[in-house]
Amino acid sequence: MSGQVKKGYARPLDIKHGCVDMSHGGGGRAMVQLIADLFAEHLSNEYLAQGNDGACLPQGEGRMVVSTDSHVVSPLFFPGGDIGGLSVHGTVNDVAVMGATPLYLTAGFILEEGFPLADLARIVESMAKAAKDAGVKLVAGDTKVVEQGKGDGVFITTTGVGFLPDGIHLSGNLAQPGDVLLVSGSVGDHGMAIMSKRENLSFDAPILSDSTALNGLTAAMLASGATIRVMRDPTRGGLAATINEIAHQSGVGIHLEEAAIPVKPEVDAACELLGLDPLNIANEGKLIAICAAEDAETLLAAMRTHPQGQQAAIIGKVVEDPHGFVQMKTKFGGRRMVDWLSGEQLPRIC
Amino acid sequence: MKYVDEFRDGEVAQGLARAIAAEVWPDRRYNFMEFCGGHTHAISRYGVPDLLPPNVRMIHGPGCPVCVLPIGRIDLAIKLALENGVILCTYADTMRVPASDGLSLMRAKARGGDVRMVYAVTDALKIARDNPGKDVVFFAIGFETTTPPTAVAVRQADAEQLKNFSVLCCHVLTPSAIMNILESPEVRDLGTVPLDGFIGPAHVSTVIGSRPYEFFAEEYRKPVVIAGFEPLDVMQAIRMLVRQVNEGRAMVENEFTRAVTPEGNAKAQNLVSEVFELRRSFEWRGLGEVPYSALKIRERFAEYDAERRFSLEYRPVPDNKACACGAILRGVKKPTDCKIFGTVCTPENPMGSCMVSSEGACAAHYTYGRHKDVEETPP
Amino acid sequence: MCLAIPARVVEIAADDQAIVDLGGVRKNISLALVEDVQVGDYVIVHVGYALTRLDPEEAEKTLTLMAEAGLTEQAAAS
Numbered sequence: 001m002s003g004q005v006k007k008g009y010a011r012p013l014d015i016k017h018g019c020v021d022m023s024h025g026g027g028g029r030a031m032v033q034l035i036a037d038l039f040a041e042h043l044s045n046e047y048l049a050q051g052n053d054g055a056c057l058p059q060g061e062g063r064m065v066v067s068t069d070s071h072v073v074s075p076l077f078f079p080g081g082d083i084g085g086l087s088v089h090g091t092v093n094d095v096a097v098m099g100a101t102p103l104y105l106t107a108g109f110i111l112e113e114g115f116p117l118a119d120l121a122r123i124v125e126s127m128a129k130a131a132k133d134a135g136v137k138l139v140a141g142d143t144k145v146v147e148q149g150k151g152d153g154v155f156i157t158t159t160g161v162g163f164l165p166d167g168i169h170l171s172g173n174l175a176q177p178g179d180v181l182l183v184s185g186s187v188g189d190h191g192m193a194i195m196s197k198r199e200n201l202s203f204d205a206p207i208l209s210d211s212t213a214l215n216g217l218t219a220a221m222l223a224s225g226a227t228i229r230v231m232r233d234p235t236r237g238g239l240a241a242t243i244n245e246i247a248h249q250s251g252v253g254i255h256l257e258e259a260a261i262p263v264k265p266e267v268d269a270a271c272e273l274l275g276l277d278p279l280n281i282a283n284e285g286k287l288i289a290i291c292a293a294e295d296a297e298t299l300l301a302a303m304r305t306h307p308q309g310q311q312a313a314i315i316g317k318v319v320e321d322p323h324g325f326v327q328m329k330t331k332f333g334g335r336r337m338v339d340w341l342s343g344e345q346l347p348r349i350c
Numbered sequence: 351m352k353y354v355d356e357f358r359d360g361e362v363a364q365g366l367a368r369a370i371a372a373e374v375w376p377d378r379r380y381n382f383m384e385f386c387g388g389h390t391h392a393i394s395r396y397g398v399p400d401l402l403p404p405n406v407r408m409i410h411g412p413g414c415p416v417c418v419l420p421i422g423r424i425d426l427a428i429k430l431a432l433e434n435g436v437i438l439c440t441y442a443d444t445m446r447v448p449a450s451d452g453l454s455l456m457r458a459k460a461r462g463g464d465v466r467m468v469y470a471v472t473d474a475l476k477i478a479r480d481n482p483g484k485d486v487v488f489f490a491i492g493f494e495t496t497t498p499p500t501a502v503a504v505r506q507a508d509a510e511q512l513k514n515f516s517v518l519c520c521h522v523l524t525p526s527a528i529m530n531i532l533e534s535p536e537v538r539d540l541g542t543v544p545l546d547g548f549i550g551p552a553h554v555s556t557v558i559g560s561r562p563y564e565f566f567a568e569e570y571r572k573p574v575v576i577a578g579f580e581p582l583d584v585m586q587a588i589r590m591l592v593r594q595v596n597e598g599r600a601m602v603e604n605e606f607t608r609a610v611t612p613e614g615n616a617k618a619q620n621l622v623s624e625v626f627e628l629r630r631s632f633e634w635r636g637l638g639e640v641p642y643s644a645l646k647i648r649e650r651f652a653e654y655d656a657e658r659r660f661s662l663e664y665r666p667v668p669d670n671k672a673c674a675c676g677a678i679l680r681g682v683k684k685p686t687d688c689k690i691f692g693t694v695c696t697p698e699n700p701m702g703s704c705m706v707s708s709e710g711a712c713a714a715h716y717t718y719g720r721h722k723d724v725e726e727t728p729p
Numbered sequence: 730m731c732l733a734i735p736a737r738v739v740e741i742a743a744d745d746q747a748i749v750d751l752g753g754v755r756k757n758i759s760l761a762l763v764e765d766v767q768v769g770d771y772v773i774v775h776v777g778y779a780l781t782r783l784d785p786e787e788a789e790k791t792l793t794l795m796a797e798a799g800l801t802e803q804a805a806a807s
Contacts, residue, residue, distance in 0.1 A: 196754075265752050265753060266753050268351070268752060269351055269751045269752030269754040270754045272351060272751060272752070273734060273736075273751055273754060273756060273774075325720075325721045327721055329397075330396050330397050331358065331360055332358055332360050332363050332396040332397065332401075332581050333360045333363050333367075333397070333401055334396050334399065334400035334581075335400050335721075336394060336395060336397040336718040337717065337718050337719060337720060337721050339697075339716070339718070341697075351752040352737070353788055354751075357792070361799075362792075362795050362796055362799060365795075365796065365799015365800065366798050368798075388732060441776070469776065469777060470776045470777030471777075472759065472777055473777075495733065495780065496775065496776060498762050498778065499762070499775070499776050499777065499778045502759065502778070552733075553733045556733075556780050557781075579733065582795055583791075585795075586791070586794065586795050586798070605791065607787040607790065607791060608787040608791060609735075609780075609783055609784070615763070615780065615781050617762060618762045621761075621762070
């Protein structure tokens with residue numbers, strides 16, 4: 001053999017055509033290479049570069065806020081986003097709606113044997129971009145590999161750390177009769193983007209997931225000076241579940257105006273076709289806020305000037321109600337309850 | 351959405367509400383049964399009762415094919431999935447119906463049964479083509495609206511000789527159910543359920559036409575107004591019923607003229623009679639055995655009949671003793687009359703058929719209307 | 730009864746298939762249960778099948794009747 005091999009040559013990971021195999025989770029060289037060639041390629045920062053088992057973080061200003069979320073969305077790539085971006089946005093948002101400034105994320109990956117490395121690279125790249133756009137750093141991570149058939153391609157768990165300045169106290173049990181309820185934009189986009197792909201619907205104007213980081217919006221809202229009682233992001237279960245949770249926690253009733261709730265026409269139409277209610281459909285880039293009545297207009301204005309709050313609207317008010325019912329005046333004129341569902345909403349034929 | 355939004359217009363609703371209020375006689379009570387589960391759902395979802403005068407009461411009928419599907423039939427579907435190892439295709443509506451042994455189709459899926467939700471029967475045909483080595487059974491439920499698509503699918507399977515495809519046929523018939531209610535002692539003799547008229551089903555009627563209801567109007571002297579699916583349709587139909595009652599008429603009228611004709615869809619009817627024939631009797635949950643009320647697959651298409659292929663034997667299973675669904679389905683009791691409504695029996699933990707489907711009377715009331723049970727003053 | 734929705738036929742294909750549009754959302758459905766459907770017609774769709782054509786003239790008549798009900802009452806009240 002006459003070929004000269006360069007000193008220190010290591011065969012690079014075949015990201016284009018390769019797949020995850022059991023060795024990548026084994027803790028040995030294959031795993032190190034996966035991390036170096038694929039993850040570090042996109043996610044490098046001073047903490048990851050240290051290469052230690054844990055990241056040592058500086059003290060922040062105020063109280064520490066922690067949140068965690070697991071992501072098992074299928075399909076992994078959907079109109080408007082993917083599981084990578086979603087995993088960053090979801091956790092950033094959970095920290096942000098507490099009133100805190102999210103700073104750091106960790107990410108745990110459970111990879112299925114056979115999962116294409118090209119897809120993994122896309123996902124990691126997407127995470128890196130989402131983190132950068134949100135101003136957060138991914139400081140620690142882990143990968144495990146499970147046998148084929150025991151995973152759905154990839155599951156990602158992210159944990160977020162942020163700091164809550166003194167003087168801010170938001171909680172689901174603080175809503176009071178007289179308060180006003182706002183939403184940051186149209187509801188049902190994410191869930192219907194996923195559902196439409198599954199049900200092979202096609203669109204003139206495609207429904208895109210609204211997956212995005214909301215910490216810029218929450219910062220603007222907190223800076224407006226409005227007295228905000230609680231912010232929450234309605235993910236699974238939709239607007240209905242989140243509003244019911246808060247009503248229940250605060251021991252109050254909530255009255256909504258259906259005509260005020262923003263829903264995109266395509267989402268409305270897709271829901272009609274499948275027999276679904278937009279209020280029960282997941283969102284990944286929206287929040288609701290409850291504030292003192294006198295501050296509602298100020299808060300609304302602050303939200304509308306921010307790119308993620310342009311369609312913000314006042315959609316209801318908090319009332320006295322020991323039963324904690326959420327009721328809605330329909331566009332039709334009658335009233336009905338908005339209940340949270342017992343399980344996932346399934347398309348109807350009847 | 352054209353032909354949808356216009357029929358949900360709030361301002362027109364106010365006008366119709368005033369018109370109905372002006373036409374009712376102040377000292378008379380009007381009790382109308384909306385037969386169809388879809389109407390129950392529309393009435394609840396849009397808050398229609400708020401726009402009706404207090405002396406007009408809507409009674410929810412048994413026109414919800416999921417609600418009237420007996421436990422024994424779901425057991426057959428579950429058995430096919432868990433014991434016969436078929437790919438069981440079903441509409442989403444049936445997934446959570448509780449069956450025997452604490453099972454449901456959703457739970458059977460969790461236990462390893464290959465249960466798949468489909469939007470259309472054509473999806474089941476595709477699954478059969480894609481899985482030639484496995485038996486694929488389509489769980490066919492529904493009234494006359496849903497039966498023609500199943501008929502088309504069976505003929506399609508036959509044309510393609512799709513030998514691994516079969517249908518578990520649980521299609522039921524509307525006129526028989528209406529007859530059963532009208533014949534029940536509470537309605538006929540005792541007068542415990544004062545029934546002044548029916549709102550006839552929307553989409554069933556596009557298939558069967560308005561003619562089949564003429565028998566009920568004449569024989570039982572009850573007006574029937576066929577109504578479209580949207581809340582304005584329902585209100586217009588109520589107005590027409592009030593008028594008939596006031597004028598002492600008992601006729602079939604059609605509010606849904608944009609989609610229903612006297613004869614219905616002959617092409618669909620012919621396809622159905624080609625593939626299906628009447629069962630002598632069929633058990634309905636809550637109503638008991640009802641003669642000539644359901645369909646089975648004809649001999650000619652026997653190889654696509656899951657009951658024959660898998661030698662299935664139907665075993666009736668009684669409902670929970672505390673469950674008042676039977677009485678509720680017949681309009682004899684209201685959901686709130688049931689001892690276990692809202693406590694033991696909730697949408698998360700349904701004891702009977704009325705709570706299972708989103709348009710069963712109990713589920714609709716629980717999900718959309720239970721605030722009325724407790725409130726003293728509306729906001 | 731069952732959940733069915735009026736949608737506009739935008740394309741007709743072989744084997745009794747068609748594409749309908751509802752508010753900008755398109756879906757494949759079957760025309761096996763109906764006859765003489767043209768592009769531009771509205772059909773009532775249930776579980777992936779068109780059940781019948783919707784008659785636009787009758788729809789207008791019904792809407793007019795409904796709207797008139799309110800006007801009559803307003804006139805009577807004033």
